[in-house]
Amino acid sequence: MGLSSTDGAQLCVFDLRRGQQEGQELDKILFFHPTDCPILLQLSVIGLCEGIITFTRIFSPEDDCEVIESDRHSHVFYQAETDIWMVLVVEKTKDSESTLRCAALQGILKESHSLFTMFHGPIRSLLDRKPSAELARGHLHTFITDYLSDFTVGKKLQLPTYRDSLKERGTVQMLTVSREVALEVQSLATVLGSCLGNVACQSIVLFEDLLVSTTLSPDDTLNLYTYAILRLTPRALSNANSWSYLRKGVYVNAGSTSSSSNGAATAERPLQREKLSKGKDGFVAAEFATTEVRGAVPLTPILWFQQAEERMYLCVYQHKSLTILLLIPASSLINGEEGIAHVKRHLLENASENIVMVEQKLARGWGGENAYHVGGYRYLLVDPDRKISRASPPGKVTTLSKDSLLALNRLREEMDLEKSRAKRSDPTRDKDFEVCIRAKNNAWVIAKITRGRELYMALEKGGETLLYASTAVEKFSNRYCEGAFSTD
């Protein structure tokens, strides 16, 4: 299988229910990156993937194939919807820079799919709506291209490496606030919820790039939070480099998508960065180019929620570092745009005072980018149940030596395996793990999973004994995790 693309990575989406007859294989392909990849190569990649999927199902009918490591490539699999697969093919190079972690790559596939679903609904339903797949292909093309633009450096995709081992994609990062402020925020959420009168609006409040409050389910929160960090927060809008795990590299234009062969349905491109801007009234608006529009396009992106199974308008308001995402059920807005204008007016009239006050209080308590730095520790805390993580600030993580990071990456990979093994044996039961590894240069690399919560850390220039390492964990656990990781 010769994969001789100059691009370091390929991403494809295909549907195993399509093109099952010889000669129609092309029909399977829903999306392929890079777009200019020869069709034959595309077919060969997808053919290989399909072969592997079919083959592994013989041994493991319950669990999907996750990764195939070959000599020069890694194939990372993700079954996004039944029979709809996303595969990321990453080229291996000799240097350790490209040391990747499979779960982190899978995270990208998962994230792009859930964001896509939020905006366009499941791929399957798009396919059902237009069996020619024109609709699905069009949306996937623009959406994933826009999504991947965040990873594009030069002409190459720069995917997470071992240097990102203290980051966890697919989690929300929360701002810690005092009880008093939390109550103020909640009071604001009440006011926001009443913006539509009798129908309650859901809302998410962010400060800087951190989540402050949400009334949504964890999944929807995660998706919206991810979207906000990617495109809506002041940082994202100003195009500055986020210190969040989600954004990296320098932004590169998604390219001339309007000239794509699929052509249709390019109107809604919520991830198209240059179309989003904050207006004078404080609201973030998407100004879709009218030339691309067929028919009326609402000024606000419309979201589709899995949990509520309801379409919502997204209304984004920003005050200084505070970003408010207000969700208005589409069903309760009879006259679309006018209704939204009414909600906006209501928000400005009733919530402005609260918003200013909450922003002030949050800003006063805000410790800056390094607020969650813990001296001596480089850590990552994950609560997969609540989809929440907290980590050392990236600026501090970069001070770790390459060896420590590599060791940590290895360790995380091991833990990923352990976790999936434990999950297979008894999915309802949390299994505790603890690993402390003495790495090069007197460093300790530690992973600990207790009652479902995960802690990864690297300690450099530490003591020599295991006791030192476990004491360090104990201290950290007691001071910052309310004893969640303390030894029983």
Next chain:
Amino acid sequence: MQGGLGSAGALSHAYVQHPPLRCDIPDIRGLFYDDANKFLIAPTADRILYWKIALCTPSGPPNSDPVNEGPVLSVRFSLDQKAIGIQRSNREVEFRNRETGEACSNKCRADSETMLGFFWTDCPTCDVIIIKTSGLDLLVYERQSNALRLVESKKFNMSWYLYTHESRLLLLASGMQSTLFTGYQFSAGGIVKLPKFEMIMSTCEANNKPVLAATDVHIVTVYGRIYCLQLDRVNMGLNLYRFYRDAVVQQGTLPIYSSRIAVSAVDNIIMVHQIDAKVVILYDVFMDSFTPISAPLPLLVRGLPSNNRQPGQLADHQSAYGGTIYGEGWNFLIPDLICDSENGLLWKLHLDLEAVAASTSDAPSVLELLQRRKSDLSMVKTLSLAIVRTIILERRPITMVAKAMAVILDSYSCLMKMGGSVSGVRRASEQQQSSGQPFEDSSVILLEPPSRTMIRPVVNTESASGVETRPPQSNSGVEHGIASLAAHVDRTSLNTSSNSDDIINTSRGSQTSDATSERPQALGEDRRPLASGTSIQHGPHGAGVAISPIEMFQSVFVLVEDEMMGDPAYLIAVIMEFLRSMSKAGLKAPPKLYVMMTALLAHSNRYAEIALFVSNKILEPSRELAMQLIELGRHHLLTRKLGVDMLRERCLHDDYVAALLHEGYYLEALRYARKYKVITVQPALFLEKAVAMDSVQNLAAVLSFFSEFTPSFKTTLDYSRYRHILSEMI
């Protein structure tokens, strides 16, 4: 349509309670009121009959005291009630020792002067003050020798005077129109002279020099502040002045609808009786708001045995209760009594709080009004709780409900903060009693310079110096409104322990927009108003009105919960606002409230928010809450975990081990039990779990654990039983 007087449905905010005190005894020569002792006095030829009307109107026969025969112009008992002063003529006052029966008299010396009146005072330098047209005589009454000694004479020319014991304020009117005033306060704190000031009289063409009569000026004491209401017939208004230590400030004008006016103060509410119109208008000037509490409504007689009667009939005829509302013989006594001299009846005015509360939909301001009341405490409380319940059940806007709850919590937290100062008051009153002072009503005048920015329509000839130099007694402090009883005994303690009314004052400041311009604190910190001593009972009384968070929980949230279950989101938002107000007021919520909140959230499937609120401590951790989370988490693993974690974080070791065990984490539970020495959980439970897991290794491990760490374990039945099971498993 207004119902008949006495009928239950009659619309009215003020009423008098039937039956009144009957004082129509034959042979009496008029009725007098001693406002210092609150005695209603009826002299006969050789005796003095008197009723004590301190708190409730007595029903029995009057007390009586023999006196010498002679005419009686006025009667006042001394403050210790051991002597009686009787003004016999406009030249003579007779003083009689009630124990010895000895009498002495004080007469005018010069022919040119006339005696206008006299009163007893608790001021430290003198006991009796006699007001004459030429000035004041300050006298000391020596009971042993039954003699009067002149301490000081102050020379003035005056046309009439006004004094109320409640305010300790003496106003002396002079000038062509009697509109120039000099004021003194003779309080236990000493004598304070008020600056001269002039009241405003509008003129009309018919009379460009109207003369102000004593009956047109009313001194009113509410919230321990002293106000003066002056009738301006031409303008049809009541000018309201407030007394400060070195200035008298006109604060507003109340409209009137009658050329005859009477003023009462009931529970710090000013009642302006529009006698001709036969209606009464209520004002609550606490926040310096001079808009009426409610529309003008008639005064009601309650508890009449007769049935429905038209108001017209009552006005025209003698009715069943033997009098006419606002009849000719009605005298309004300070502060809240009405003496019907024609029929010999004494009524006490009451406020119908229920009716006041029912007449407006602005719940927060009604609650503020209620929380400031000091009479009928249990009713105030019930009413307040009912109002909060109603607005929740009616699903009024959250902001309004939040405001209403904040009012209640604020007044409660003020009371809590006052804890220290209440004891201070007690100490002070003990001292007072031991030093032989009167049982109540010791008063202090607190005057202080108004800020320069103040608009002062009243000419104040002496205030220029007062602005610059504060009187020595004046303290810079936070208190504004009320001086408490403690003041004269221990002034420093008073001034540091702020009065509760003042705290309300300050904390509500932001909520009231209309009153800020004239609010005392807006005028500079050294402003101190003239205060009377009537706020003494505030502390203990406040305790009755204030509603604790627990009472709010039990009498509001628990009661409305069932009805709100259909859509709990509203109640959740209300509770959230309640928690916010409580956090602001520094109060702790009862754990049961969090339990309820969690149940409501779970009921509406908002588990994610439960997790959020637990993590940011909006739901404060407690054992009750942890148990609730575990209970609710039966169908939601994450919530259950939250509960179990809370047990661990709260160091509820026994419960934590039990919870772990229940979830099947028996090895973890065992480790934890060993670390925290939990011995309450039976070994059999651990062993049972190990057997259930069908793990030989683990069963063996648990067995050996107990054998090793529990000395007597090997002798128990459990040991042999599980040992047997183990051997069979192998």
